[in-house]
Amino acid sequence: MNRLVNMLIIIVIGLQMSPSAKANWFDQKVAEQPAVKKVIEYLDEHFQQQVAQWITISEIPAPPGQEKMRAKYISAQFRQLGLIPQNDELGNIWVVLKGIKQGPTLLFAAHMDTVFDADTDVKVTRKNGRLYGPGVWDNSASVANMLAVVEAMVKTGYQPQGDVIFLATVQEEAGLVGMKYFMKKQSNNIDYVAALDGNLGPILYGALGIYWMDMTFTAAGAHTVNSYNQPHPAKAAAHCILDIYDIDLDIKEHQETPLGIFNVGQVHGGKIYNGIPPEVNVTVDLRSADPKELKRLNSEITQACKSAADNESVSFELSYKVKNAAGGTINKMKPAFNGDFVQTIISIQSYTGALKQGQIPAIATGSTDANIGVVRGLPSFSMGRSYGKDQHTLGEWADIASAKVGTNQIIYLLAALDASQQ
Ligand SMILES: [Zn+2]
Structure with missing residues (x-):
């Protein structure tokens, strides 16, 4: 082939790639930064403690509007790490990890409440690599993942570029009540929203x-x-x-x-x-x-x-x-799909292997705390916690090992945003 043909091929490939070459903050280099690796190693070494904490959280009853006991437990965990939890009248509770620069603020939100009433037996049993119990997957898994990341960041001294907020919300199952309340007061200070909820697999970037x-x-x-x-x-x-x-x-x-x-x-x-x-x-x-x-x-x-x-x-x-409110049809959500934030989590999911063969990476609807961010026009999605099944039933279960993937994805998302700021 002569040089001209070569050049033409390069141009043609370039043209073909450019419309689909989407901005994305994540790559292997991000994952391999020493500070990120330290967090991942910490999470790995402490995974059994994370699972124990996950069980503890799940065994504290938390019907919508009655999350107080669970919130108290979470508060105590934050305090043990030397952090000062904040809360509001509804019972939402959060910590802010201050950024070293004036970077964008990323909010992680995991709902504390379950669909089960206070009388439900919420004892967790562990069998064949799974945890069984009402609410163990939805959404105790995410709360535990989130706490593990906060601990790992604090213990390894991970410093984010912008502020990161870790929020445990109330009354998600009653219609996203807690998140709505939080965002009404705080959304001016928030640039990106990642709800921690749902199956490990396609992320949800829209709002039903x-x-x-x-x-x-x-x-x-x-x-x-x-x-x-x-x-x-x-x-x-x-x-x-x-x-x-x-x-x-x-x-x-x-x-x-x-x-x-x-x-x-x-x-x-x-x-x-x-x-x-x-x-x-x-x-x-x-x-x-x-x-x-x-x-x-x-x-x-x-x-x-x-x-x-x-x-x-x-x-x-x-x-x-x-x-x-609704976020919009798949066509209307196209800019969000093509945006950095969604493309970054898609890239992270291929890196971690969270998606199963043939699964589409992202869905243009959703019914999680992320909806509130979507309808406010903030880049938002919900990302999964682990594999599991039968949520909202007494037979609910969660796969234990895959919670590691759900947890790692939290720190990868933050690290990718940080990398985009450097
Ligand atoms: Zn949920």
Whole structure:
């Protein structure tokens, strides 16, 4: 081949590569810096202590809104390392590791709460390389990973470029309540958000919008014998339910799930056989990653049920138990996907081997504390803790060894951001 052909090939390869050559802060050199290696070695040597702490955390009951005991334990661990934990009125708790420069601030957030009530037996059993127990994977694993990294950083003297915040949130399972509260007050000081949650595997860089709608139909009520033609909350509720299932969903050919979806989850009302119930409640769980579709469905559902109430001459009231905004469709999330932050964690995942063969590296939706960062326009994602299964059930389990990968990825992400600042 002559030089001209050679050059042409180089140019062609260059052209082909440039659109897909994405910015990324991580490479092997980052992982091999002495300060990073020290942290990894420390984590490795202390992994059995990490697992013991993981079990301890998991065995402290923490229903949403009742995370106090768990928070107290975490606080004590921070204090033992000479750190000063901060907290807010809701019970979120965090430490800030100060940066040596005026670099960007990275927030790691792991939720403390579980879906289980205070009476659930949360004893953990260890069997065949797994931990079994309600909440052991979601999200005690992440809390333990996070504590291990904080300890390793402190003990090895790792100094970040910018500030790093390690936050344990409350009430994630109740609709990201704690994170929302924290970000309302602190988001001006935060540049990047990494929620620690979910399976080890594809990261989630989008935000599924979720509305939990509570609709109440009320009227005076009446004895059956006097009920002829009287306003009837149950009839209104019935029309409401049937009518909203007539709303067209936006489902494209070859797609399995529509752009937005909803479900009637609860119907309550009435206490007696022989009278019109004065109050009937209907709840709807509405979800879409597309803000426009979320808005459309919300307004059509509201309109349909309001009309059903008007036609029946009963009162109608709507409130929201959860109202979490949507991040955007996969197209809208493209800049986030191509951004440094997401590309860096993708690169870290190939380095650590967190992704299984054929798995896509990142998904444009999500329903974790990272959502709050996404809808605020901050580079955000949630990254996995370990492999496991059956979260939100009593049979929940987590693979022990893979928690090491989930833990290492935390320090690699921080080190990559630091490397980008040098
Ligand atoms: Zn979770």
